Every structure is written in structure tokens, then in C-alpha cells.
Amino acid sequence: MTRPSSLRGLPSVDKILQAFVDFPVPRPIITQTVRAVLKEFRQSNSVPAHNAVIKEVEHRLNQLRLRPIQRVLNGTGILAHTNLGRTPLASKAIEAITSVASGYSNLEYDVEQGARGGRALYLEDSLALLCGAEAATVVNNCAAALVLLLRQFATGSRTEVLISRSELIQIGGGFRIPDILAATGAKLREVGTTNKTTLQDYAQGITPNTGLILKVHQSNFFMEGFVESVPTEALAKLAHEHSLPCIEDLGSGAVISTNCHAQIEHEPTPEEVLRRGVDLVCFSGDKLFGGPQAGIIAGKREYIALLKKAPFYRALRCDKLILAALQATVDIYLEATGGERERALDQLPLVSMLRQTYEQLLLRAQRLAQSHASLPAQIYAGQGKSQIGGGTLPRSTLLSATLDIVPHAISVDELAQRLRLNVPPVIGYIAGGVYKLDLRTIFPEQESELSDALHHALAPRPEPAAS
């Protein structure tokens, strides 16, 4: 029934396809795109020239080519940028992934016994050591850790979770603590007010149906003024007097003293929180921890054992590549002791970026500005503020050096777009009419790629033919 479109003056699918044999997109996707374009021309009753069809298909394929997950250069200065994949991994973690991915592994095999073995036991012991905990385990992400914890401890006749109204927070795009609690079947028992919650509020909120006391670190905002919260020690003591577990969701997962490495606030570490009497703590693997996406739970051995026995645990467990990367990341922390500690920690890109001083970055910005002076733009070293990102340390910004660009012939918006369309895409930001690239999040080894992108984006282009 279908007539070849060429009968109606439109070029055939095959004819158009010939123009894209070398295009780096799978063939069926090209075919689908060609069909879609031809259909639209047909529906609009226009009979375009062969070249017009080719141009439209090429335009769409170029757009498509940007969509697969790929490396980008992060000039935003946001270190753990959730939209840009949070933290880059350490070389050792990447090597571990490559090694485990390229063959078989002892994922659940006890090489010594020649028999089935436990999964990630070495990693769990290392994580426990790092967190000063009796035991630890790891799941898909921190949200999954929360779900697992709530399903375990807010269940049966004890479904209530005691939580302060000041901690019913939203994290990132639409992830709200109250929603996730409700989704697990747990019942929220809010105590206190937005700005003040006392120990007595918690004590009065405890009923025979209480399953646990949950503390959520206010990671992405802060309150000032007429505020009061309960010291963790007192909260844990209250929980234990009622034989309840006290659990803290830390989110960011800093295991080093952040304030010792940069001029930012101190972020509580899992070890500190556990020392204050909390039974279990959970945090993300890919925020300040600087590892792959994961949710780490550390604390009391008996509780960790219960979690690992839960049927739901299986649905949340990590893939072997993640386990390999996380293991390598934990090893770096554990090895980083003594006089070489700082340099050892620099193996973690996140820590290394944190530790860069403004002066170091400024030198790079000045050098880059100088080596691009011939481009048709004003290019100079500027200042910016790096942020931690990933919803952590909202008050902490780091003075940073930027490469600032004001093009002569095109707008800054046009420059931003051209750089985004580069391969690899370059993501900067615009402030006060200037295009800025924060050099804290662009690695020195990416500078030659950046340079290529700048030359390409700022090179004069032929005027688009009037149509």
C-alpha cells in the first residue's frame, strides 16, 4: 500500500541514508530519523530539495549525538555537580573497574576455600574501619540506604519514625525525606517546630509504636537566629533508654576534616557521629566521599547483620564495578596516614580540587589567558566562587580563578552554546555579561581539549545562507 515517497517528489529513505553511512550513530537510529524527517515534509505537503532533507537529518543527528552519556568538561566550579555525574573517580578506582570488568572476579567466591563466598566482605570491613564502626555495608545510594533502614526498623507494630520538623528536607530534584519515609510504609511522627526542637519534644513523641529516632543532617541549607536542636549524644541516650535505634542520615559522607583541607566549614564525619552514640549512620559514596554512587551504612554489628538478611537488601545491592571502585577509594583513605597523608589524599580528585588554592588556580588562568590572546575575544583571568555541590556545605564557597571570555563577534550566549555543542561538551556559566570557566573543576590535563574547544567556538563561521 505504501507508495515510495520518491513518487511524490521526496527523495527515498535509501537515497538519504547513503549520505550518512559514516555518521557515528547506530544505523537504525539514522533510519528512524530519516523516516521522521521525510514524514514531516510529506505532511506539510512540501517537496524539498534533496539537500534540504540531508541538512535537516544532519541537524537532528548532530543533536542526537550529544545525548548519549559522555564526558564533559566542568567549568561550573561545582565540585560534586549532581547533573554532571557528581565526583570524578581516583585513577586507582578507574583501574579497579577496568580490571574487574574485563574478566571474571571473585565477587562471591572464596578463593582460599574454593567455594562460594560472601559478597564485598573485605570492602565492608574496610568501610567499618574507616568509619570507626563495628560493621558496615553498602547499597545502591543513600536514598536506598534510607529505604532499607526504614523498612527494617519502622515495621510491624512499630511503624513510627520520630523526626524533628527542622529535618523534613528536600534534597535535589524532588527527593523529599517525608515522601521517601512514607513510601516505605513508615509513619512520620514529627516533633518540635521548624526552628526549635527540644529533647522533651522527642521524649513526648515516643509511643509504643515508635520504631526509631531519625536524625537527618541539614546538608543543603542552614538556619540561623532563634534556633535550637538536640545534641546527638542526648538524642541517642533517649533512644537507648527506650530500646530504640538512633539513626543519622549524614548525606555528604566526608570522612576527612573538610576544614583542614580548605577554608570551608567542618562537615561531621561518620566516625564523629557514631562516637556520639548514634547506632547507624548512612551517607553517599559520590558526594564528599569522592567515590562511585553508593549508599554506605555503618554502625552496630547486630543491626548491620539484620539489614543484610532483609529480603529487600538484595534489590538494593551494588554492582561489582561499583564495589571495585569503592574498594579502591576506601583503600586510598586507609593508606593516607602519617606524613604523606595530604599527598596520598590528593589521589582523590574531589579532595585535590578542594585543596587547590586561589593562587595556584590564578596562575593557570593567567597562563591560559595569555596563550589564547590571539583569539577574537577579550580573554583574561577572573574570579569566581567554587561550591561543593551535591547538596552539601551550602555556606561554604571557595575563592577560585576563572578564565573569563567576552567574544568580539558573537554573544556570550552564543559562545556558551557553541562550547556546549563541542565534543566533549564544555559547560561554563555566565555572570555579569561574561562567560566564565572555573578552573578548579577543569583538570590541568583537560586544558588542551579546552583550548581546542575555544579555538573552534571562537573561529569565524560562514554566515548562514539566507533561505
Ligand SMILES: *Cc1c(COP(=O)(O)O)cnc(C)c1O
Ligand atoms: C544527598 C543526600 C541523600 C541522597 O543521597 P543519594 O546518594 O543521592 O541517594 C540523602 N540524605 C541526605 C541528607 C543527603 O544530603
